[in-house]
Amino acid sequence: MAGLLLSRLLQAALVMIAVTAVAFAMFRFVGDPVRAMAREDSTPQERAELAQALGLDQPVPVQYARFVGRVARGDFGISYRNQRPVTTLIAERLPATLELVFAATLLALGLGIPLGVMCAIRPDGAAARLVQSISLIGISTPTFVTGIALILFFAVTLRWLPSFGRGDIVDLGFWTTGYLTGSGLRSLVLPSITLALYQLTLIMRLVRSEMIDALSSDYIRFARARGLPKSRIHYVLALRNALMPVITVTGLQIGSLVAFAIVTETVFQWPGMGLLFIQAVSFVDIPVMAAYLMFVGALFVVLNTAVDLVYAIVDPRLRKAKG
Amino acid sequence: MSAALSIENLRVEYPDGAGGVFVAVDGVSLDVAKGEIHALVGESGAGKTTVGNAAMGLIDKPGRIAGGTIRIGGIAVDPATGEAPGVVRGRDIGAVFQDPMTSLNPLFTIEAQIGETLRHHLGLDARAARERALELLRSVGIPEPERRLSAYPHQLSGGQRQRVVIACALSCAPKLVIADEPTTALDVSIQAQILKLLRDLADRTGIGLLLVTHNMGVVAEIADRVTIMHRGKAVESGTVRDVLAAPQHPYSRALLGAVPRLDRKLARFEVPGEGGGDTAQAARTKIAAQARDEGQVKVSEKLLEVRDLVVEYRARGWLPGMKGTAFRAVDGVSFDVAPGEIFGLVGESGCGKTTVAGAIAGLLKPDAGEILYRGAPVAAKGGASRRAIQMIFQDPYSSLNARLRIGTMLAEPILFYRLAATQAEATEDAAMLLNAVGLPPEAAQRFPHAFSGGQRQRISIARALAARPRLIVCDEPTSSLDVSVQAQILNLLKDLRDANGLTLLFISHDLAVVRQMCDRVAVMRGGKIVELRAADALFETPEHAYTRELLNLVPRPERHGRNGG
Structure with a gap:
């Protein structure tokens, strides 16, 4: 286990070095930071001084080393657009995205797994067929269409739920949460459904096909021959085997949810990382874009490592035999 | 009663x-x-x-x-x-299934799997269930039962797993046990132990046992x-x-x-309505003629020489480029195969016989030693041995590409080795090959799923023959087939040898089959050859203790009527 952990950490470090290199390259090749920051009527003399102050007169490897050093200390530079530290900007926006993703993941797993099991146990039942057909819609409709349709129905027509923003939030000092107020929770409903829909159908279909495999296996037949109750066979013995690939997919999907919540956040004007990123792109705000890139890279590395470790915990065959 | x-x-x-x-x-x-x-x-x-x-x-x-x-x-x-x-x-009916590798849930400990039956049917609490599970494991003869309780299925051998399955079946003292091929997936020595265990159970506890088997x-x-x-x-x-x-x-x-009988060798198996008729014979003669065109091998010459072969499997290290611990699957094996001979390689699972086959067919790289085909190393790229050595695999279901028509499959090696000038000639050759293995030429138009296991194995043989080989490595060619089909396939292989002067390296765990097929036999254990002699001598007067043990353990139909029964 220690060996596995160590090798995974080494691989993670290599990936992160590659990601920082790409982020660094963005500064060098996408636009000229001096021109972006200096006043329009600045003299060449002033620009040279600015470049020197920013360290841009140094050789490229030195600049890269300094960049990595700053990143390692959590310093991602100053946003070109609003002249505030990028770290502060991300810290402000992160809670909103993470709370949204957490709610969506909970929804996707909480509904996807039981529905998948149901479809596997009674593949010809009316409920299973209905769920299967609806899931086709879920998997083939683009997120922005679902989002807009939900807004139109629940916010505009029925006026039950708010159509944008996070509602009232509570500031805990290090974290802002919408989970503690009624309007915060109500605001969460539509965006989290929108974000969860695709994952939900994916997980449901995956659980279904894995369950069908598991149910036809010899050990399930053996469990039936031992006269164990159906609920135990389905939900304990078969489901645990069926969940192995679900772990991988869920892990990677959480990464994509955080990274690509952009569409949902734009549709619902959700003040999260995605919205921050979209604004950064339209203003060519390189420090924010680079920080976002590194954040998403780090997120995927962490999730992948976590998935590998969880795998080893769930499946005893992947643990090193101890003698 | x-x-x-x-x-x-x-x-x-x-x-x-x-x-x-x-x-x-x-x-x-x-x-x-x-x-x-x-x-x-x-x-x-x-x-x-x-x-x-x-x-x-x-x-x-x-x-x-x-x-x-x-x-x-x-x-x-x-x-x-x-x-x-x-x-x-x-509780009242216990079940034992064929494959102990798959009948236990891989994600739960042995204790959990035996215990859940006890808790559910007898209402025992965790401690009592553990006590009873220990008792059961002891009664089915599992060594160190305390340690096995917390083990997962993959940490046990096949024989131990089947004992756990039997312990599960017996857990609530049933009156009836239904055992479906309980020893088919096991080696002879494990099979003998499990059979003895089942017999003892019936005698000791008065359980009625319905034993479903093909053996x-x-x-x-x-x-x-x-x-x-x-x-x-x-x-x-x-x-x-x-x-x-x-x-x-x-x-x-x-x-x-x-x-197949272990006690004496028969020229052929008796299979009613077999032989394939004149078309098959004619096709085989034609194939034999093609083989002769390629030049005869002198009988005195050695067709295949294996010298001090060593093959190791290495676990991957935890860093790329690092070597893990090695497992020596084949440890210094040497033997020769003469032209026209059927050479047998027998042993229990894990003895390294399939690894030897893989090395000879060029599928695995030896770590030491050499394999010579007519004096030249086999691994050499583009060497004559690539075509001259072909292989037949154990499982006819997974060894044929399900997406290729039989005809395409057979024409592929013919065209690859340029044994036919045109596509039409290759198709003609493919039809002849199908005839030779006793299938109608129309079979070329169909896909593998249209054929039974025995027919598929005939197609595998035809595919091996398509390259006009000198030596066919047969790795357990009949172990997944029924006895009557097995008899037909074995007869076919013998006929092909007789008609074409083909040489066979025949690998099997089934001693009776080896006795019927082979001229000389090597017995392998733990990666080494323990005895290598002419088949008759080996089976009648085995010299090595392990060979004697293996022969003793084979259940034989001719020894019917159990002791005292």
Whole structure:
């Protein structure tokens, strides 16, 4: 286990070095930071001084080393657009995205797994067929269409739920949460459904096909021959085997949810990382874009490592035999 | 005293999809008395497993029990639900399945799997269940039962797993155990232990045992009574001694005739209505002529020489480029194969015989030693040996590409090695090859799924022949086939050898098959050859203790009537 952990950490470090290199390259090749920051009527003399102050007169490897050093200390530079530290900007926006993703993941797993099991146990039942057909819609409709349709129905027509923003939030000092107020929770409903829909159908279909495999296996037949109750066979013995690939997919999907919540956040004007990123792109705000890139890279590395470790915990065959 | 299991006139039907029904079991009757082992024998598709499933209430929809009665300990089973009032599956009926590798759940400990049955049926608490599980593991002869309780299935060997499965089956002291091919997936030495365990259980505890098997040797070794099934019907039933000594029904006689014997060598297996006819003979003569065109090998010459072969499998290190610990699968093996010879390589699973085959066929790289084909190293790229050495694999289901037509499959090596000038000639050759293995040339148009296991293995042989090889490496070519099909395939391989002067390296764990096929035999154990001699000498006067042990453990139909039975 220690060996596995160590090798995974080494691989993670290599990936992160590659990601920082790409982020660094963005500064060098996408636009000229001096021109972006200096006043329009600045003299060449002033620009040279600015470049020197920013360290841009140094050789490229030195600049890269300094960049990595700053990143390692959590310093991602100053946003070109609003002249505030990028770290502060991300810290402000992160809670909103993470709370949204957490709610969506909970929804996707909480509904996807039981529905998948149901479809596997009674593949010809009316409920299973209905769920299967609806899931086709879920998997083939683009997120922005679902989002807009939900807004139109629940916010505009029925006026039950708010159509944008996070509602009232509570500031805990290090974290802002919408989970503690009624309007915060109500605001969460539509965006989290929108974000969860695709994952939900994916997980449901995956659980279904894995369950069908598991149910036809010899050990399930053996469990039936031992006269164990159906609920135990389905939900304990078969489901645990069926969940192995679900772990991988869920892990990677959480990464994509955080990274690509952009569409949902734009549709619902959700003040999260995605919205921050979209604004950064339209203003060519390189420090924010680079920080976002590194954040998403780090997120995927962490999730992948976590998935590998969880795998080893769930499946005893992947643990090193101890003698 | 009522029988542990009594089946009368059982009929099981499956809808065939076209509105009709397929009758899987048709009017079968049998009784299993307490303390008796009743064997149910037949080839695949005979319906023997369906009878076992019906008794356990495991007939899956859309199948149904359409007629007859099943009584368990005198209580009739309701055909609609498969349940008998007061008889609980798992408590009163135990089950043992074929493959111990797959019948235990890989994600749960042994204790959890035995314990859940005990807790559910007997209402034991965790501590009592643990005590009882320990007791059970001891009674089925598992070493260090305390340590095994917390083990996962993958940490146990095949034999130990099957003992755990048996312990599960016995956990609630059932009156009846249904064992479906309990030893088929095991080595002979493990098989002998498991069979002894089952016999002891029947004698000691008075459990009635319905033993579903295709192996006549197993029947002779431990069963009291036997019922032979053929196409859903019971064709013969009686005591093992009577049925095996003097089978009455023609099918029983054919089935027994097809079982390879260990005690003496026969020229051919008796297979009724076989031979393939004149077309097959003509095709084989033509193939033999092609082989002669390529120049004869002198009989004095060695076709294949294996010198001090070592093959190791390495675990991957935890950093790329690092070497993990090595497992030496083949450890200094040397032998020669003469042209026209059938050379046998036998041993239990894990002895390294398949690894030797892989190295000879160029699928694995030896770590030391050399393999020479007519004096030249085989691994050399573009060497003559690439074409001259072909291979037949064990599983005819996974060794044929399901997306290729048979004709394409056969023409591929012919065109690749430029053995035919044009596509048309290659197609003609493919048809001839199909004839030679006893299949109609129309088979070329079809896909593998249209063929049975035996037919597929014939196609595998045709594919190996397509490259016009000198040496065919046969890795367990018949171990997944029924005995009557096995007999046909073995006869075919012999005929091809006789007609074409083909040389065979024949790898098997089945000593009786090796005895029938091979001229010389090497016995392998732990990656080394322990004995290498002419087949007759080896089987009649085995010199090495391990060879003697192996031969002793093989269950033999001719040794029927168990000791004292």
